[in-house]
Amino acid sequence: MARYGFDVSQWDEDMRDALEIIAEVARNEETITYSELAEELGRYSPWNIGRVLLNRVLLATRGVAGCLITSVVVSEKGRPPRSGDHFISTARDLGFRAEDPERFWDEQVSKTYEYFRDVRA
Numbered sequence: 276m277a278r279y280g281f282d283v284s285q286w287d288e289d290m291r292d293a294l295e296i297i298a299e300v301a302r303n304e305e306t307i308t309y310s311e312l313a314e315e316l317g318r319y320s321p322w323n324i325g326r327v328l329l330n331r332v333l334l335a336t337r338g339v340a341g342c343l344i345t346s347v348v349v350s351e352k353g354r355p356p357r358s359g360d361h362f363i364s365t366a367r368d369l370g371f372r373a374e375d376p377e378r379f380w381d382e383q384v385s386k387t388y389e390y391f392r393d394v395r396a
Contacts, residue, residue: 280339280394292316293332297344301391306349325361342386
């Protein structure tokens with residue numbers, strides 16, 4: 276079964292649910308906080324959702340999307356919104372050059388918006 280260009284047939288329910296929320300947020304060119312995502316899913320805390328769930332989503336989607344779609348999940352929604360430190364460290368672990376974390380995050384958010392603007396469910 277494909278959703279948004281990803282083969283989700285082997286994904287668990289939590290990953291599929293997180294993808295649907297992330298896709299909706301990205302199509303609206305918005306961000307969502309870890310707290311809001313955890314509350315919508317109802318099975319995680321804001322403190323463990325990144326390491327427990329979002330890492331799996333990121334690893335499963337980055338090759339197809341060409342970007343880190345979890346960039347739209349942020350620690351704070353202030354102006355400007357802020358990615359979590361975990362997002363940047365994970366990106367670096369995956370080989371991305373994030374010398375300027377704010378610029379890197381901003382680029383990933385823009386690419387995520389573009390990906391979901393161009394792809395259909």
